[in-house]
Amino acid sequence: MDDEWICGRLGEDEPWALGAVNPPVFENSVFTFATAEELGEAVRNEDERYVYWRGTNPTVDLAQRKLAALERGERAKCFASGMGAISATISSLVSAGDHVLVLGAVYGPTTQFLRYLEKFGVTHTHVRDLAEGDSAIKASTRLLYFESPSYMAYQVVDIAEVTGWARERGLVTVMDNTWSTPLFQKPLTMGVDLVVHSLSKYIGGHSDLVGGVVAGPARLIRPLALTEYQLFGAAMSPHDAAKVIKGLRTLPVRMAAHQERGLAVAAFLQDHPAVRSVNHPGLPSHPGHAIASRQMSGFSSLFSLVLDTESRPEVGAFLARLRHFRIGVSWGGFESLVNAPALSTEESVRATMGIPVGLVRLSVGLEPAETLIKDLGLALEGMAA
Numbered sequence: 001m002d003d004e005w006i007c008g009r010l011g012e013d014e015p016w017a018l019g020a021v022n023p024p025v026f027e028n029s030v031f032t033f034a035t036a037e038e039l040g041e042a043v044r045n046e047d048e049r050y051v052y053w054r055g056t057n058p059t060v061d062l063a064q065r066k067l068a069a070l071e072r073g074e075r076a077k078c079f080a081s082g083m084g085a086i087s088a089t090i091s092s093l094v095s096a097g098d099h100v101l102v103l104g105a106v107y108g109p110t111t112q113f114l115r116y117l118e119k120f121g122v123t124h125t126h127v128r129d130l131a132e133g134d135s136a137i138k139a140s141t142r143l144l145y146f147e148s149p150s151y152m153a154y155q156v157v158d159i160a161e162v163t164g165w166a167r168e169r170g171l172v173t174v175m176d177n178t179w180s181t182p183l184f185q186k187p188l189t190m191g192v193d194l195v196v197h198s199l200s201k202y203i204g205g206h207s208d209l210v211g212g213v214v215a216g217p218a219r220l221i222r223p224l225a226l227t228e229y230q231l232f233g234a235a236m237s238p239h240d241a242a243k244v245i246k247g248l249r250t251l252p253v254r255m256a257a258h259q260e261r262g263l264a265v266a267a268f269l270q271d272h273p274a275v276r277s278v279n280h281p282g283l284p285s286h287p288g289h290a291i292a293s294r295q296m297s298g299f300s301s302l303f304s305l306v307l308d309t310e311s312r313p314e315v316g317a318f319l320a321r322l323r324h325f326r327i328g329v330s331w332g333g334f335e336s337l338v339n340a341p342a343l344s345t346e347e348s349v350r351a352t353m354g355i356p357v358g359l360v361r362l363s364v365g366l367e368p369a370e371t372l373i374k375d376l377g378l379a380l381e382g383m384a385a
């Protein structure tokens with residue numbers, strides 16, 4: 001199946017009522033049945049049947065079908081946030097006494113959630129590579145969790161190598177694929193068991209949605225959908241699902257533009273004397289570029305640069321000089337955003353994560369690349385002075 005067709009048309013072959021071009025939004029919390037027996041049967045299969053929106057809803061279901069197909073998974077389950085998907089997914093795979101390995105840098109709240117699980121007797125260890133993984137693995141290790149490219153540093157993980165390693169040791173793998181979107185990287189085809197995403201970034205695409213999804217085989221998604229999804233209650237609303245469906249329609253054209261603009265900005269920055277390095281896996285100079293080119297079909301536009309400074313006030317002054325990039329968290333929308341962990345993250349956390357003081361994260365939006373390059377150029381001139 002072609003990805004553009006999945007994004008635009010999958011599940012939409014029938015004309016909608018009145019010839020509407022958009023799928024209807026089923027604003028229904030409840031669905032009814034002819035008999036109580038039928039209701040009982042539906043409740044037992046609430047991952048597939050429409051009973052109550054905390055279980056699922058036809059609009060949410062349409063988004064789920066498209067996302068599952070894009071990831072080449074059998075099933076997908078949408079959540080009210082990326083963290084809703086991540087916390088439910090991890091919870092579905094571990095029990096008291098289990099141990100989790102975390103490979104490379106991952107989104108901060110994911111680590112916070114793993115710390116939270118300690119009160120239920122689930123422990124975790126962060127490792128930088130598979131050699132450290134071999135030292136840290138225990139008889140109780142169940143799960144290997146990672147992102148590629150990694151959080152903030154954008155280091156590339158060889159996905160097939162990692163999943164082969166995990167399979168030999170009997171571990172389930174979960175990967176956060178938010179950076180690439182399922183258009184540019186399909187981890188399930190490289191042996192990952194479950195893929196999670198924040199839909200709040202490129203897939204939503206307009207900074208007007210918070211959502212999440214997990215995709216993978218029915219044998220893992222079904223129990224999660226019937227228990228953690230239902231019980232934790234981070235259910236996606238049909239209104240948000242309609243935004244996901246809308247976002248998917250334009251995802252292929254938006255990602256092509258993000259890729260082009262992100263690479264143009266990254267190429268400009270890597271030649272600038274006030275910049276020590278640029279962490280963008282799409283640049284041929286990036287240490288993970290060869291692996292990235294093998295396992296990804298494109299590059300998004302979230303990356304970091306390291307300013308040639310050890311001074312936090314100087315990093316702050318650089319951000320303040322930017323006129324077009326706005327300071328904020330998140331990424332993947334129309335607007336270009338900038339963030340500096342040295343100024344917004346607790347100092348001890350930044351140091352533990354190995355993030356240099358001069359690291360600045362850019363989310364390159366859909367404005368003309370020349371505008372963004374000019375903005376960065378002027379702000380960097382101020383640094384050199």
Ligand SMILES: Cc1ncc(COP(=O)(O)O)c(C=O)c1O
Binds near residue numbers: 081178211
């Ligand atoms: C890589 C990554 N994964 C997951 C999340 C969490 O997603 P959400 O904010 O939708 O809960 C984020 C949010 O910034 C993220 O950057």
